[in-house]
Amino acid sequence: MPRLPVNLIIGAxxxxxxxxxxxxxxxxTPHDHVAMNVRxxxxxxxxxxxxxxxxxxxxxxxxxxxxxxxxxxxALVAVLIGGSIGVVLGLFASAVGGWVEDLVMxxxxxxxxxxxxxxxxxxxxxxxxxxxxxxxxxAFINIPVFARVSRASANQIWTREYVAAARAAGQGxxxxxxxxxxxxxxxxVIVQATIEFAVAILAEAALSYLGLGAQxxxxxxGRMLSEAQTLMFMAPQLAIYPGLCIVLAVLGFSxxxxxxxxxxxxxxxxxxxx
Amino acid sequence: MMELDRVxxxxxxxxxxxxxxxxxxxxxxxxxxxxxxxxxxxxxxxLMGMVPDAAVVSGAIRLNGRDLAGASEAxxxxxxxxxxxxIFQEPMAALNPLSRIGDTVMEPLLVHEGLSRAEARDRAIxxxxxxxxxxxxxxxxxxxxxxxxxxxxxxxxxxxxxxNPGLLVADEPTTALDANVALRIIExxxxxxxxxxMALVFISHDLAAVARATQTIAVMYGGDVVERGPTAQVxxxxxxxxxxxxxxxxxxxxxxxxxxxxxxxxLVTIPGNVPPLFDLPAGCRFSGRCSQEIAQCAGTxxxxxxxxxxxEASCHLLAPAAPGRAGAVT
Numbered sequence: 229m230p231r232l233p234v235n236l237i238i239g240a241x242x243x244x245x246x247x248x249x250x251x252x253x254x255x256x257t258p259h260d261h262v263a264m265n266v267r268x269x270x271x272x273x274x275x276x277x278x279x280x281x282x283x284x285x286x287x288x289x290x291x292x293x294x295x296x297x298x299x300x301x302x303a304l305v306a307v308l309i310g311g312s313i314g315v316v317l318g319l320f321a322s323a324v325g326g327w328v329e330d331l332v333m334x335x336x337x338x339x340x341x342x343x344x345x346x347x348x349x350x351x352x353x354x355x356x357x358x359x360x361x362x363x364x365x366x367a368f369i370n371i372p373v374f375a376r377v378s379r380a381s382a383n384q385i386w387t388r389e390y391v392a393a394a395r396a397a398g399q400g401x402x403x404x405x406x407x408x409x410x411x412x413x414x415x416x417v418i419v420q421a422t423i424e425f426a427v428a429i430l431a432e433a434a435l436s437y438l439g440l441g442a443q444x445x446x447x448x449x450g451r452m453l454s455e456a457q458t459l460m461f462m463a464p465q466l467a468i469y470p471g472l473c474i475v476l477a478v479l480g481f482s483x484x485x486x487x488x489x490x491x492x493x494x495x496x497x498x499x500x501x502x
Numbered sequence: 503m504m505e506l507d508r509v510x511x512x513x514x515x516x517x518x519x520x521x522x523x524x525x526x527x528x529x530x531x532x533x534x535x536x537x538x539x540x541x542x543x544x545x546x547x548x549l550m551g552m553v554p555d556a557a558v559v560s561g562a563i564r565l566n567g568r569d570l571a572g573a574s575e576a577x578x579x580x581x582x583x584x585x586x587x588x589i590f591q592e593p594m595a596a597l598n599p600l601s602r603i604g605d606t607v608m609e610p611l612l613v614h615e616g617l618s619r620a621e622a623r624d625r626a627i628x629x630x631x632x633x634x635x636x637x638x639x640x641x642x643x644x645x646x647x648x649x650x651x652x653x654x655x656x657x658x659x660x661x662x663x664x665x666n667p668g669l670l671v672a673d674e675p676t677t678a679l680d681a682n683v684a685l686r687i688i689e690x691x692x693x694x695x696x697x698x699x700m701a702l703v704f705i706s707h708d709l710a711a712v713a714r715a716t717q718t719i720a721v722m723y724g725g726d727v728v729e730r731g732p733t734a735q736v737x738x739x740x741x742x743x744x745x746x747x748x749x750x751x752x753x754x755x756x757x758x759x760x761x762x763x764x765x766x767x768x769l770v771t772i773p774g775n776v777p778p779l780f781d782l783p784a785g786c787r788f789s790g791r792c793s794q795e796i797a798q799c800a801g802t803x804x805x806x807x808x809x810x811x812x813x814e815a816s817c818h819l820l821a822p823a824a825p826g827r828a829g830a831v832t
Binding site: 325326388390392393397401408411412 | 579583588589609658664
């Protein structure tokens with residue numbers, strides 16, 4: 229049994245922690261995360277409120293937990309939608325080849341040129357700010373990323389002899405893409421998805437910070453951060469907690485993605501290069 | 503049943519195949535031999551309609567009288583597996599490592615033949631038995647890495663046979679196998695060809711394998727078919743200087759490396775290398791390496807001269823008025 233890379237282990241622990249807390253919030257939080265208690269504002273940590281209360285007397289721990297769940301949901305939905313569309317486009321481009329492939333990839337290049345946040349702000353300006361718009365924007369910017377990764381990997385697999393054997397057995401390009409290409413590009417796509425998950429968490433936090441993501445009273449790390457900003461000198465802990473959560477979640481998924489890459493494709497490994 | 507009529511395959515200026523003509527009769531077994539890069543694999547791909555997109559194909563590729571040169575992928579797909587099937591050199595690389603063997607073999611049965619899963623399974627088991635795979639039902643559930651190279655090649659043969667093709671193209675099917683296993687595979691291919699009345703095109707650089715597997719042979723060099731005829735006759739009495747050189751370059755087991763006079767014999771080699779495709783001489787492709795070259799060799803392409811017993815060779819020395827007859831020199 230080869231030793232697992234350190235980044236994979238740390239990443240997996242952080243991700244389990246964040247995902248576990250998010251899942252737990254579905255069934256249990258220490259307090260109702262929206263219950264206000266104006267007389268008990270800005271409390272410090274106590275047995276009752278582990279990390280204290282915020283400017284409206286809401287329990288910080290409960291809010292962080294529900295925010296973790298919201299953040300995970302947004303990232304999951306966005307990466308799934310963007311990833312699926314991107315992978316299908318990449319597979320299609322690779323299977324058809326020729327000018328169709330060039331066209332799809334040049335469109336993907338145009339997609340890359342859109343700064344994600346500006347694109348989301350534009351969408352919010354048109355449709356009004358909402359979590360759905362944030363998800364759509366993050367999904368959209370993921371499409372070209374996955375199209376590029378899956379097309380590059382698929383092009384390699386198309387040169388394999390078992391693909392020639394499948395063609396010789398009369399399989400069409402669609403069936404080959406489904407049966408032979410897709411399973412064999414799964415590893416790089418999963419690695420990319422993990423890394424994009426981290427990017428999506430960050431994007432969601434940024435959009436919520438700008439007021440373009442989760443709308444009140446639904447808690448979000450980004451929005452907690454922006455609300456705490458004005459209270460920086462009064463209650464700095466209210467900004468530190470959500471900030472720390474964002475850092476740990478993003479770091480966890482990034483390390484997990486890097487670690488997965490290290491074990492699935494040793495050639496790209498940074499940590500093992502001599 | 504299948505015929506190549508002056509088929510050329512061009513990559514830009516370079517010709518991977520130059521006006522190659524071949525006839526494959528139903529049930530017949532044809533060997534194609536030559537060095538690496540002589541165009542023999544390209545010829546196999548022509549028969550499958552699987553020439554790379556970058557190549558330009560000219561000439562006629564007739565399948566049961568119908569010209570398929572320039573036919574679309576969709577048209578070719580209808581013929582692949584049913585009329586022409588192919589097996590490959592690397593039995594490991596030719597099986598998807600992530601698919602169970604059964605799924606790979608049953609796929610064409612489900613798609614092309616429209617069988618139910620149970621029927622496809624029965625057919626796959628019957629095919630495995632036909633190609634000599636022990637415990638076929640257990641094999642269906644295994645992955646390619648779990649079985650040996652010889653068994654993998656048998657799986658690929660079973661895959662190629664799923665839709666009862668009239669022609670099987672075997673591109674170096676024994677090169678990656680050890681000698682004993684290779685022999686078993688050759689025996690299997692010959693037996694299948696006979697019992698199914700299936701034509702076999704056996705592509706190889708292994709002359710002994712081709713001698714065992716085939717009835718007729720075509721020798722290729724630099725994209726040309728330089729000599730053809732009945733296998734035994736061509737291998738025992740080659741007439742083209744290239745074929746003569748190729749046969750001379752075999753280490754003999756019987757003479758223990760000694761010549762007729764009992765002295766140790768140096769292995770004869772053909773001097774030089776096969777030139778790259780874009781740098782082949784315009785006339786006879788072998789000119790420049792040929793020991794018996796005459797004036798017109800480099801510039802003029804030799805025509806095929808029909809010799810005794812259905813043997814044909816494309817060499818200027820075989821022309822009736824030529825100064826020295828190639829066969830007579832050696």
